[in-house]
Amino acid sequence: MIVLAGTDYVAGTDYATRAVPLLPSRVNRAVIAIVRVGVGLLWLQNAGWKTPPDFGRGDPPDGLYLSTTYAVSHQVFGPYAWLVDRLVLPNFAFFGWMVLLVEASLGAFLLIGLAPRFWAVVGMAQTVVIMLSILNAPHEWYWAYVLMLLAHIALFATAAGRYGGLDGLLRPSWQGSRSRFARLLVRVS
Amino acid sequence: MRTRDSLDRGALVLGVVSIVSAVFVFVHGTFQLVQIGAAGLVVALVLGLLAVVAGWLDERALMLGAGAGFLIAAAVQLVLLAGGRSGFLGGNASTFSLWLGLGVGLVAVGLAAVPEATEESLEATN
Numbered sequence: 001m002i003v004l005a006g007t008d009y010v011a012g013t014d015y016a017t018r019a020v021p022l023l024p025s026r027v028n029r030a031v032i033a034i035v036r037v038g039v040g041l042l043w044l045q046n047a048g049w050k051t052p053p054d055f056g057r058g059d060p061p062d063g064l065y066l067s068t069t070y071a072v073s074h075q076v077f078g079p080y081a082w083l084v085d086r087l088v089l090p091n092f093a094f095f096g097w098m099v100l101l102v103e104a105s106l107g108a109f110l111l112i113g114l115a116p117r118f119w120a121v122v123g124m125a126q127t128v129v130i131m132l133s134i135l136n137a138p139h140e141w142y143w144a145y146v147l148m149l150l151a152h153i154a155l156f157a158t159a160a161g162r163y164g165g166l167d168g169l170l171r172p173s174w175q176g177s178r179s180r181f182a183r184l185l186v187r188v189s
Numbered sequence: 190m191r192t193r194d195s196l197d198r199g200a201l202v203l204g205v206v207s208i209v210s211a212v213f214v215f216v217h218g219t220f221q222l223v224q225i226g227a228a229g230l231v232v233a234l235v236l237g238l239l240a241v242v243a244g245w246l247d248e249r250a251l252m253l254g255a256g257a258g259f260l261i262a263a264a265v266q267l268v269l270l271a272g273g274r275s276g277f278l279g280g281n282a283s284t285f286s287l288w289l290g291l292g293v294g295l296v297a298v299g300l301a302a303v304p305e306a307t308e309e310s311l312e313a314t315n
Contacts, residue, residue, distance in 0.1 A: 044287060045221075047281075051273075052270050105286070107286035108287070108289040109290065111290045114294060169195050169199050169301070170298075173301050
C-alpha cells in the first residue's frame with residue numbers, strides 16, 4: 001500500500017498505477033454522503049406525483065402534464081417550446097413514462113450511491129429540462145432549480161458514491177475485473 | 190484483509206433502510222417521502238429483515254433473494270401504477286424508486302467479487 005503523505009491521493013496495492021482521490025476528513029465524507037442521499041430523496045419523493053397512465057392529461061389538466069404545458073404558455077426558450085408543443089404534448093404518455101423512469105432511477109441510484117457520477121449528469125440534464133419548462137411559470141423561484149443544478153455538479157465533482165455509497169464498496173472489484181461493463185462502472189463511479 | 194465484511198455491512202444497511210421506510214405508513218403530507226400501504230409494509234419489513242440477516246450471516250444467496258424480491262415488488266408496483274391505481278401494494282412511483290434502489294443495491298452487493306481491500310474501499314466504509 002502506498003500512501004502519499006501530505007496529499008489526498010492514495011494508490012491501492014493491486015492498482016498502484018491508478019491513484020484515487022480520497023477526502024482526508026471523515027466529516028467531509030459524511031457531508032458528501034448526506035448531500036447525495038438528500039438529492040436522491042428529492043428525486044425519489046418527486047417521482048411520486050408522476051401518475052400514469054395519463055400523467056395529469058385531462059380536463060382540467062394537472063400534475064406533470066400541466067407543468068409541461070408551461071413550457072408553451074410561459075415560454076422560456078422558443079425552440080424548446082416548439083418541441084414541447086409539436087412533439088412532447090401530442091405524445092405525452094411516452095414522455096410521461098420517460099420522466100417517471102428517469103426520475104425514479106435518479107432517486108434509486110443516488111440513494112444507494114451506485115454510479116452517481118453518471119446519474120449526476122442525468123440529473124443535470126433533467127434539471128435543465130425542468131427549468132426550460134417552468135422557469136417562467138407563476139410562483140416559481142428560479143434559484144431552486146439553479147441550486148438543484150449546482151447540487152448535481154457537486155455530486156459529479158466529488159464522485160459522491162465513493163463515500164458511504166455502494167461505489168465505495170464495489171469499485172475495488174470493478175477495478176480488478178477485465179470486463180467492459182466493470183471498466184465502464186469504474187468510469188461512472 | 191478482505192472487503193467481504195464491508196459488503197455484508199452494505200447489505201445490512203440496505204435492509205435497515207427498508208425497515209425504516211415502514212415509518213412512512215404513519216407519515217402523510219409534506220414529509221411523506223415514500224407511499225407505503227399495508228402490503229407494502231409487509232414487503233418493506235420482510236425483505237428488509239431478510240437483507241439484514243443476509244448481511245449479518247454473510248449469506249450471498251439471501252442477499253440475492255432479498256434483492257430479487259425488491260425488484261419483483263418494484264416491477265409489480267409499476268405494473269399496478271400503469272393500470273392507474275396503487276393496487277394491493279398501496280405504493281406510488283416513489284415506492285417503485287425506493288424498491289428499485291434497494292433491489293439493485295442488494296443484487297450488486299450479492300454478486301460482487303471479493304478483491305483485496307484498498308485504501309479507497311476501507312475509507313469509503315469508515
